[in-house]
Each structure stands twice: as C-alpha cells, then as structure tokens.
Amino acid sequence: MEGYLCLVLHAHLPFVRHPEHDRFLEENWLFEAMTECYLPLLQLLEKWQEAGLAARVTISLTPTLCAMLRDPLLQGRYQRHLEELIELAEKEALRTVWEPRLRPLAEFYLERFVAARETYRGWGGDLVNAFRHYQDAGRIEIITSAATHALLPLLANHPPSVRAQVGIAREDYRRCFGRDPEGIWLPECAYYEGLEEVLRLAGLRWFITETHGLLHARPRPRYGPFAPVYTRAEVAAFARDQACARQVWSRTEGYPGDARYRDFYRDIGFDLDLDYLRPYLAAGGIRSFTGIKYHRITGGTGPKAIYERPAALAAVNEHAAHFLAARAEQAWRLAGLLDRPPAIVAPYDAELFGHWWFEGPEFLDALVRTICVEKQTVRLITPGDYLREHPTNQVATPAASSWGEGGGWRVWLNEKNEWVFRQLAAAQLRMSDLVRRFPNPGPLQHRALQQAGRELLLAQASDWPFILHTGTSADYARRRVVDHLRRFDRLERELTQDRVDEAALAAVEAQDNLFPELDYRLWE
C-alpha cells in the first residue's frame, strides 16, 4: 500500500420547504438529488456491503438536508414526485416504440426510477436512517457541517453566530445519528484563523481546508497537503488534493465532460410538446428538467448524438483506472518524502455524482471496487481513521481559505450580495441582545426565542449569496433572505414589546420547522 485515499462526499441542499404551496419548483432540488444521487449512493453502499468491500468513505450530511429528508411533508411530496416520474417514464417507453434508439433508454430510465422507489420504500422513506445504518455497521463515516451551511468566515466578527452554527449542527447530528460527530465539513471549505477553537469547544476533531489553507499555513507544513496538521486547538486540518479536484472538476480535463457521457442539459422537459409534459412539470406548467435525457455530450457544436449506455460505461472504467493510476503515481513521487504513506484527500459535492455527472455513481463503484480488490496502490480511509492510525502530526495554523473561485470569499461577498451581510450583521447583534434580555423566559417567550434563532440561521445560509452571485433563481434567494429576516424582526419586536402572537408564532414554527430542540443560548 503506497497511499491513503480519503474520499469525501459532501451532501448539502438549502432548507426549501413550502407547505403554503401544493407544488413548489425549488423543492425539486431535493427530489432530483434524492432520485439521482442519494438513493443511488445508498444502492452502492448496499452493494459494497454485500460484496464485503472495505469501502470506507466519508459522507457529510448537512443539518438542513437531514431536516428535509426526515420531514413527513417532504417525504410525502417526494413519493408523489417519484410516482409521477415513473408514470412519465412508462409513457416514454410507449411513446418511443417506433424510435428504436430511444426506446431502450426510456426503459432504462423506467427501471432506474422503479429501483429508486424500491430502495426508498425499503428504508421506510427515511434516508437519514439509511445512512445511519451504514455508519453503525462501520461502512462509512458521517460528518456534520454548519447548521444552515453558513460561510463561517463571514460570521467571524460575531463569534456567537459561529458558535450557534457549529453547536446547533452538533446537537442535530446527535439527534440524527445517535452519537457525537468527529469531523465537520466547513461550508465551502471556508476557514479563518481561530475557527478551530469553536470546533474544539464543540468536541470536533478534524476538518478539511482547500489546498492553499495548508500550503500557506504557519509554519509551512513539511508534508504540504499530504498529511494533516494539528491546529493549536488540537483539531486536525486536512487539505484537499488539487490533482483529484482537477481530474473531476476541470472544464478542460475533467472526466464528466467526456463526449460519451450523458448530456445534462438536453432534457425532454425542453424538447417535447408542452401539453404532454404539463402534468409532470413542477409548477405552473413552466418547462423544467424532468430527469429523462436521451442525448450524450457529443462535443462540437453540431446536433447532440443519442446516448449510448455501453460506451458511457466504458468511459467510466477508463476514467476510474486513470484516476487510480494518477494516485499511484502521486504516491510513488511522494515516497521517501514523508515518514508514512501520503493522505490524498478527495472531497466532492455528493450531488455531482448522478445529477451533474450522470455516470458518477458508476465511477465511484468502479473506483472503489478496483481499490478494494487490488489492495496495492491506495487504501480507502476516513480522516477520523487516519488520525487514529497516525496520531502524531505537525502543529501549524492554516491560512484563511475556501474552495470557491479565487480561493477566498468573493463568490459570497461581492456587489451582488453584500447587502445580505449588512442585514445579517445587524440581526446577529439583536439576537444576542434578545438572549441577554430574556435570561428566564416564559414558555411562549422561549418558543419565540427559538424561532428567532431558526429564522436567523436560515437567513445565514451560504446558498442565498451564492445564487445571488450566479443570477439564476436570484428572486427566490432574495425572497428567502428577506422573508427570514422579516420573520426575525417581527419575533424580536413582539418579544421586546412583550406581546408575542401565539397564532402567528405557531404558523412560522410550522413552516420553518427544523432544529426542534434549538438552544438559543448559544448566541449569548
């Protein structure tokens, strides 16, 4: 064995739940990820377990994602969504009866959706419990993240907000997984000096930074990004490996851009007659992605060619072998420079695998099987296991960093979204004031303080400034920030004027219903 590979899949979606509407377009973000990513991932874990493979991978499940996966309303809506998708696929299998190149694809989708339903039903609709099962069986390590995926460096000037994001995430993890989390996924890999002290107080043992977080650490780590360092708070920092990132994400070299892979954008939702599609579109009959796509990336500017599954699977095997060979070469180059095999840390958004990169789960399967069967090049390990095997590491302080464009915060703080942080800064101070003003709240005041905390957390999500930056769904993101801050304002006003409206409070509690046991004292 020449090196360790830490495969980390970061699963996250913002809290999107709209009981006030029967159908809501943005709830499809969750439904699509469930069908295309989370259920296929669970199917992989099942297959690896059956085959007895030592496939130790790390999965971060953010608290907002867990809240949605466990929510009965969204579970019911997902079942409806999946049934409709199966019905559409059935219709497609008939519609394409005289299209011999499309029909096998229509039947392929139908089989996949039916299999997803089987897996979903097999877990009783509770995917959090499914992932917990694999952690309890020793197959995977699940880590937490900030409560609502806030970009923590942008909250650093208000330490109680950072404490609340981390502390509430830890409590939520305990409720979901029945144990304490060891690792935390820093949203967007965003780290600032001093964050480690908050993590230590929450009992966390390790996190991952972007590569330059360790390359610019003080003192410079002797082994660069290929071994973790201990911060002065004794929380370990691992670094993302650039080569692993580039091979998957790069616009020019990345595997998902191969012409043989399925095209993401060419979807029957944009190709077929609207009258036919309307019953299956999320909201208002507006054209949107259905998940049924018959074309491959193809390349060039001509028409897209029909997707050919065997060719795509051949590409998967080539890419998995290439990825592993590249790790072997890396490990070979590093041999002798380190006093132990290098730790190559490969974190990815879980939603890449299956959603953006349709064949991503098959790539993971091929990669993991080859590693586990071959047993020579690299060994899959979780960062937590690595620290148990190699408890002695250099002490250093990482540099402020993120994995976003430019390596800092400019994606989340620029002329398009800076207004969010001015509003948040004011609300955060007022939240801490509230906690000080109500050291012994009555039951209704207690509920109002909890809900104020929920609204503030939801406004802090990094997703909203990201969407405002990219421009798509910007109206929705703006509305979410404004709605949560307005709800916070009203609760604060009612608390300070001692006239909490119980009916209005109950309505907001029913809507933004995550973190049922939220401890607002963390904002003190």
Add this chain to the structure above:
Amino acid sequence: MPAAEAEAQAAAQVEAMLAQAAAEPISSPAAAAPSAGESSRSWFSINAELVVYGAAGPEAEVMIGDRRIRLRPDGSFSYRFALPDGVYELPIAATGSGGETRRVRLTFSRSTVAEGEVRAHLQDPSLKTPAPENVE
C-alpha cells in the same frame, strides 16, 4: 536522502502545486459543469406524434404492444407515440374481468418532404437552455 534535501524537495513540490493551482483555479461545481449551447440563428423544426386514446370497462387489462398501460379511474386512457417516417403497426388488446380479450391492430404511416434545413426536434430558442454556471 538527507533530511535537508528532502525538505527542499517537498518545499519545491509545494511551490509547484501552488503555481499550478494559481494558474488553473478550480471553480465551484456549477461553473465547471459541461456546457451546452444553442445557436441563436433562425431555424425551423417540426415533429409529429400520434395520440391513441380509448376506454375499457372496470378492471380491464389493456396492452399496447408488449406493455400493459395504466387506465384512469374512469377506465379511459390516452397515450402518445413518436412518429418518425415509416409504416407502423400497433396491436392493442383489452382483457375484461371475465377473461375475454378484444384486439385491434392499427396501422400508420408518415412521410416527410422538406425544403431547406428543417430539424426533427423541438427546441424553442425562447426556452433558454440554462447556462452551466447558472444551474443550481
């Protein structure tokens, strides 16, 4: 290898990686997704589909070709078929709750004569296929 030399090598490697990382920034997931683009020049596309509809009594099993279809609660059904150029036969069978089967065989044909460039697929340019960096 002497420790000082090893350290110098490690430092050089770190520098090289840093330079590479700086030269080719790794963007966020959405920005790196493969691209699709639609030409904005004028174009025309046309396609044809066939609608087969009907109804059957309570508890009937209806097969279109080799596939059993879903009936609406009132026993009616409506299915579409892509119709490329050619001649096609569609066998349909309905088996009632008593076991009796009724069959029909429908035959269709389509032929297309086009002048100028005509595409076979619908893809309205006003639909604005999302740019990769804008898809969440």
